[in-house]
Amino acid sequence: MSVKNIDSLQKLIDNGICNRCGSCVGLSDGKIIFNNKEGRYLPQIIELPDRETMDVILEACSGKAFNFPLYNTLLFGSNTPKHIYTGAFRSINIGYSIDPKIRLNAASGGIISALLIYLLRTKEIDGAVVLGMSKEKPWLTQPFIASTEDEILEAAQSKYILSSVNEILPEISAFKGRLAYVGLPGQVQSIRALQRMNHPSVKNICYIFGPFYGNTLHFSSIKSFLRSYGEYDYKKIKKLFFRHGEWPGNMRVELNNGKVLQLKKFHANYLIPFHIVKNSLICTDLTNEFTDVSGGDAWAPVYEERGKGFSMVIGRSEKGEALLKKMQQDGFLNLSPLSLEESIAMHSHGYDLKKRGSFIRMNFLKWIGKPIPDYGYQIKDFSFSRYLMEFFIDLLFLLLGTSFARWIVEQFSPTFVGRVFEKSRNIWKKSTKNIKRQNL
Ligand SMILES: Cc1cc2nc3c(=O)[nH]c(=O)nc-3n(C[C@H](O)[C@H](O)[C@H](O)COP(=O)(O)OP(=O)(O)OC[C@H]3O[C@@H](n4cnc5c(N)ncnc54)[C@H](O)[C@@H]3O)c2cc1C
Ligand code: SF4
Known part of the structure; x- marks a missing residue:
């Protein structure tokens, strides 16, 4: 048994890492x-894993650490173009996706589903690790x-509530055949760490894809959404969508009373x-950099005016x-090249959140003695006004997160x-448009 390791895992769970x-x-x-997916959705240690398992867990825990520069070199070599944002x-x-059935059913352009379907058709994979909605608990x-x-x-479209794809590592490990894997940045980083260890649980994974990741929400968002419409029992949910219909789509809840x-x-x-999960505010990976x-x-x-569904795709x-x-x-696939500058301008507000805000937030946490993830890199020297702005944003998140x-x-x-x-988002987007040119 490794009490020391279990203590450090518990500590990072307790501290929002x-x-x-x-x-x-x-x-x-x-x-x-x-055991509490409708609540705080945190891992609960019910028995001590053996020492060897605990060592692997801590090494694979992307919440604790993931060295961006190291994995950049390991995965992509030193000659691939890189930018600190992308x-x-x-x-x-x-x-x-050229196929309207894929495109119109997806979150944006259907790129991720198309990649998986193409690999399946060409027999390069036998299965894909995806995130669907539960049959027993459709919420x-x-x-x-x-x-x-x-x-x-069936698994297409984004799910904006907390989810934990890597909990099915035992199924991934037992799968007979080659797999593609889809996950959010923290999940992907953990798979990359396991691959680096040559861990048997990920030996089948031959492709890794993933959506960009601004933030994720607690399940309380669903309960609150229902209450706004005078509905109080989330167990009445028959179907839940976050990107239903034509891009950019709708949040849609179908209840078993027909509503x-x-x-x-x-x-x-x-x-x-x-309802934002505070941990997403200290994740510095917007574009799923290790896929x-x-x-x-x-x-x-x-x-956005054209509808139908368009994705930004990074190879x-x-x-x-x-x-x-x-x-x-x-x-x-239909693909039209985009310059790095244009791509950064398109997601300027996201980069502001992840590549400025997250580092400032981590500084705030460090100053009050809280542990923070170790990403092996830092962006610093932000202006005083950016710190001040972040202080007010975080204060707002704190206040708005109260019951x-x-x-x-x-x-x-x-x-x-x-x-x-929507109006506030547009103002934020405008104010961050020159993110590339401004001094960091
Ligand atoms: C929590 C979250 C936050 C996001 N934030 C942003 C953002 O800030 N900016 C931005 O441009 N895009 C963001 N996206 C990505 C965007 O919503 C689309 O997923 C992306 O454009 C891919 O679209 P697609 O049509 O190619 O995907 P689809 O063809 O619809 O396929 C989506 C794939 O992602 C998987 N998936 C869906 N949700 C999750 C999840 N929570 N965890 C793991 N796998 C999942 C599905 O199983 C499916 O295979 C976010 C996505 C998620 C899930
Ligand atoms: S980040 Fe992942 S490995 Fe680390 S404690 Fe959370 S669920 Fe477990």
Whole structure:
């Protein structure tokens, strides 16, 4: 037994460092579990894993540490173009799946689903690790291995509540065949750490893809959304979508009494300051930098006005880039190149959150004696005014995260609150547009 290691794991869970990648649960043979997914959704240690397992868990715990420069070199070599915001990139494109069935069913351009379906059709993989919705508890997410195109489509679209893909490491390990894996940055980083250890649980994974990652929400967001419509029992949820319908889509809840609650995605974003998972505010990886290919929304009026679904696609590794090229040649993807400058401007508000805000927040935490993740790099020397702005943003998150603030917002129509939120987002986007040119 390793009491010392278990203490350090418990300490980082207690101190908000856990990003819920799920690896400790997946590696612990049932000794660490998530038992409160509708609540704080934290790992609970119910029995001490043996020392060897604890060593692996701590090494794979991306909440604790993940050395960006080291993994950049290990995965992409020193000659691949890199930018501190985007990570390593061989290509940046605006793209979408040519197949309307994939594109219109997806979160944005259907790139991630298309990659998985193409690999399945060409028999390069036998299955894909994806995140769907639970059959038993349709209000919760459920990672699983999809082995058919229908299953991949079933798991499409973003899920904005806490999820822990790596809890199914035992299934990944037992799978007979080659796998592609889809996860958020913390989950991907943990898989990369396990690959570096040559850990048997990830030996089947041959491709890693992932969505961009601004933030994620506590399950309280779903309860609060329901309450705003006068519904108080989340167990009545029959189906839950976060990006239903044409891009950018809608948050949509179907209840078993036939009622449907639906709100534009941009309006449903109002839930963010009230229910944001604080750990996402100290994650410095917006674009899923350690994937083979990652995809986000192509946030720009020129695309947003057209609907249908457009993604920003970053090809990073050699095999990820080769796959994108092959899919384009085979008429599977439409890809149009985007310059680095344009891509940064498109996500200026996201980079402001992750590459400025997160580092300032970590400084705040350090100053009050709290532990922070070790990413092996730092961006510093921000202006006093940026620190001040961050102080007020964090104060706002603290205040809006209280039960009282949540109760107040539930008294207003979600459409009204959503409109106000959308206006604020546009102002923030405008104010960060020159992020590349400004002194960091
Ligand atoms: C929590 C979260 C935050 C995001 N924040 C941003 C942002 O700030 N800016 C931005 O541009 N884009 C963001 N995205 C990405 C965006 O919403 C789309 O997922 C992305 O554009 C890919 O679209 P697609 O059509 O190619 O994906 P699809 O073809 O719809 O496939 C999505 C794939 O991602 C998997 N997936 C969905 N949700 C999760 C999850 N929570 N954890 C692990 N796997 C998941 C699904 O299983 C599916 O395989 C976020 C996504 C998530 C899940
Ligand atoms: S970050 Fe992952 S491995 Fe670390 S404690 Fe959280 S769930 Fe476990």
